[in-house]
Amino acid sequence: xxxxxxxxxxxxxxxxTELGRxxxxxxxxxxxxxxxxxxxxxxxxxxxxxxxxxxDDLNASLDRLFDSHAAAHDALADMIESRVxxxxxxxxxxxxxxxxxxxxxxxxxxxxxxxxTIPKSTxxxxxxxxxxxxxxxxxxxxxxxxxxxxxxxPRSFVDTWQLMRNLGNAALQNNTLQLDVASLPETxxxxxxxxxxxxxxxxxxxTALFRWNETDDVTRESALKEWxxxxxxxxxxxxTGCSFQALLADAYHAACRTADIASRPYSLRASVAFLQTTLxxxxxxxxxxxxxxxxxxxxxxxxxxxxxxNDNIVHGVIWPLLGAExxxxxxxxxxxxxxxxxxxxxxxxxxQQFPFEFCDDCGAPLYPNAEGETVHAxxxxxxxxxxxxxx
Ligand SMILES: [Zn+2]
Numbered sequence: 001x002x003x004x005x006x007x008x009x010x011x012x013x014x015x016x017t018e019l020g021r022x023x024x025x026x027x028x029x030x031x032x033x034x035x036x037x038x039x040x041x042x043x044x045x046x047x048x049x050x051x052x053x054x055x056d057d058l059n060a061s062l063d064r065l066f067d068s069h070a071a072a073h074d075a076l077a078d079m080i081e082s083r084v085x086x087x088x089x090x091x092x093x094x095x096x097x098x099x100x101x102x103x104x105x106x107x108x109x110x111x112x113x114x115x116x117t118i119p120k121s122t123x124x125x126x127x128x129x130x131x132x133x134x135x136x137x138x139x140x141x142x143x144x145x146x147x148x149x150x151x152x153x154p155r156s157f158v159d160t161w162q163l164m165r166n167l168g169n170a171a172l173q174n175n176t177l178q179l180d181v182a183s184l185p186e187t188x189x190x191x192x193x194x195x196x197x198x199x200x201x202x203x204x205x206x207t208a209l210f211r212w213n214e215t216d217d218v219t220r221e222s223a224l225k226e227w228x229x230x231x232x233x234x235x236x237x238x239x240t241g242c243s244f245q246a247l248l249a250d251a252y253h254a255a256c257r258t259a260d261i262a263s264r265p266y267s268l269r270a271s272v273a274f275l276q277t278t279l280x281x282x283x284x285x286x287x288x289x290x291x292x293x294x295x296x297x298x299x300x301x302x303x304x305x306x307x308x309x310n311d312n313i314v315h316g317v318i319w320p321l322l323g324a325e326x327x328x329x330x331x332x333x334x335x336x337x338x339x340x341x342x343x344x345x346x347x348x349x350x351x352q353q354f355p356f357e358f359c360d361d362c363g364a365p366l367y368p369n370a371e372g373e374t375v376h377a378x379x380x381x382x383x384x385x386x387x388x389x390x391x
Contacts, residue, residue: 012060012061012064013054013056013057013060015045015048015049015054015057016056016057016058016060016061016064017061018045019042019045019046019049019057019058019061019076020061020064020065020072020076022038022041022042022045023042023061023065023069023072023073023075023076023079024065024069024072025038025041026038026039026042026072026075026076026079027069027071027072027074027075028071028072039079042075042076042079043079043082043083046058046079046080046083047083050083050084050157050158050161053158055156055157055158058080058157061076062076062077062080080157081252081253083161084100084157084160084161084164084252084253085099085100085160085164085251085252085253086098086099086100086164086251087164087165087168088205089168089169089172089202091172091202094204094205095204095205096168096172096202096203096204096205097202097203097204097205097206097207097209098164098165098167098168098171098200098201098202099200099201099203099209099251100160100163100164100167100168100198100199100200100251100252101198101199101200101201101249101250101251101252101255102196102197102198102249102250102251102252102255102256102259103130103134103196103197103198103199103227103231103246103247103248103249103255104194104195104196104197104246104247104255104256104258104259104262105147105194105195105196105197105235105239105244105245105246105247106192106194106244106245106247106259106262106263106266107192107193107194107195107239107242107243107244107245108191108192108193108242108243108244108266108267108270108273108274109191109239109241109242109243110191110241110274110277110278111241111242112189113149113187113189113190113193113195113239113242114147114238114239114240114242115146115147115148115149115152115187115195116146116147116181117145117146117147117179117181118143118145118146118147118197118238120145120176122234122237122238123143123145123176125234126143126197126231126234126235127141127143127199129227129230129231129234130143130199130227130231130249132226132230133211133223133226133227133230133231134210134211134223134227134248134249135201135209135210135211135249136203136207136208136209136210136211136213136214137208137214138203138204138207138208139201139202139203139209140171140172140174140201140202140203141171141199141200141201142167142168142170142171142173142174142175142176142177142199142200142201142202143176143177143197143198143199144163144167144176144177144179144197144198144199145176145177145178145179146179146181146184146198147195147196147197147238148195148196148197148198149187149188149193149194149195149196150193150194150196151185151186151187151188152184152185152187153196153198153256160252163198164200164252167198167199167200168200168202170200171199171200171201171202172202177199191267191270191271191274192263192266192267192270192271193263194259194260194263195238195239195244196255196256196259197249198252199249210223211223220248223248224247224248227246227248227249228245228246231246232244232246243270243273245262245266247259247262257322257323260320260322261322264319264320265334265338267317267318267319268303268317268319268335268338268339268342269338269341269342271303271305271315271317272286272305272339272342272343272344273342274315275305275314275315278379279307279314279380281307282343283342283343283344283345284343284344284345285307285308285309286305286306286307286308286344286346287305287306287307287308287344287346287347287348287370288303288304288305288339288344288346288347288348289303289304289305289306289313289347289348289350289367289368289369289370290302290303290332290335290336290347290348290349290350290368291304291349291350291352291354291367291368291372291374292327292350292353292354293353293354293355293356293357294353294354294355294356295356297326297327298321298326298327298353299320299321299356300318300319300320300321300356301318301319301321301331301332301335302316302317302318302319302354302365302366302367302368303316303317303318303319303335303339303367304316304367304368304369304375304377305317305377306369306370308346311369311370311371312369312378313367313368313369313375313376313377313378314377314378314379314380315377315379316365316367316377318365319331319335332349336349348370350368350372352372354368354374355374357374359376364376364377
């Protein structure tokens with residue numbers, strides 16, 4: 001007899017439950033052979049979920065494992081990222097490996113940092129330099145004709161996977177992917193921010209992806225050096241009025257993480273440079289105040305900047321904790337080193353736990369001052385200055 005069941009939106013679907021089970025089996029497997037057995041099962045179910053746009057199943061199983069089984073959570077997260085950013089496409093009787101890549105660019109400006117459509121000639125040049133210095137000789141490359149801000153990157157696993165497939169097809173056809181820009185959210189202005197050049201490569205199945213996979217002469221470091229040297233002049237017209245630093249193109253998720261890590265010291269240095277030009281005073285006239293901000297746990301460090309002669313905070317930077325970092329990570333030491341390298345002589349570090357607070361009126365984060373209070377950062381003459389909020 002068919003029974004009516006009370007359905008709950010929170011109930012795990014059978015696929016979500018199975019994803020969790022397979023991830024635990026994978027995490028707990030001993031030898032490589034058993035691992036690859038479970039990997040294949042898990043990859044198959046993730047692919048099915050992506051094809052069915054079952055984003056909720058992926059997230060539900062990740063959420064459940066986050067609370068119950070850290071190793072299985074990480075195994076599932078790794079496998080989802082891998083299935084989302086790569087696949088094998090048959091094309092004209094041959095199999096091709098497709099990889100979604102991301103070439104991040106760190107930038108800062110007293111004015112706004114552009115994001116937007118990339119002209120065809122620039123796109124062609126970028127493709128030439130990526131092909132020559134970053135990707136293998138056999139890689140066919142397709143780029144999106146758009147410079148993304150963080151708010152505009154694909155939001156979900158399914159969206160990212162779809163982009164990978166579209167770009168993979170474009171790479172096999174030697175096309176550019178034209179983005180429907182109407183649906184993209186507006187970019188929030190920050191003093192320092194990241195921009196992303198997205199694309200995909202297609203290589204014959206099982207062959208080299210990157211330059212440094214092909215020969216001992218090229219390393220990741222030397223490839224980055226060449227990309228910075230040759231690629232930067234192509235990027236320059238896209239980022240008028242900005243200082244910028246190109247990072248190495250890599251698999252999509254790895255490149256996003258590299259950019260998140262690199263953007264923290266970059267923002268800090270950018271802030272000191274910004275304050276020197278804006279206030280017209282050298283770095284040694286500034287004081288930096290560092291404090292840890294806690295919600296349920298330590299969420300981030302906030303660094304307030306002000307003149308040494310009074311207790312005003314004129315600017316602030318957030319240093320978010322990433323990955324497994326926590327209060328035992330020596331973030332303060334790293335922040336102090338960067339500040340001293342930037343010319344700041346007076347640094348105050350507060351031991352107290354600051355509350356994870358934002359301004360009630362405008363939502364801006366509050367920063368610590370020398371007295372150990374949290375305050376709004378206010379530049380002396382806001383009329384003539386750009387947004388003072390930083391990532
Ligand atoms: Zn405010």
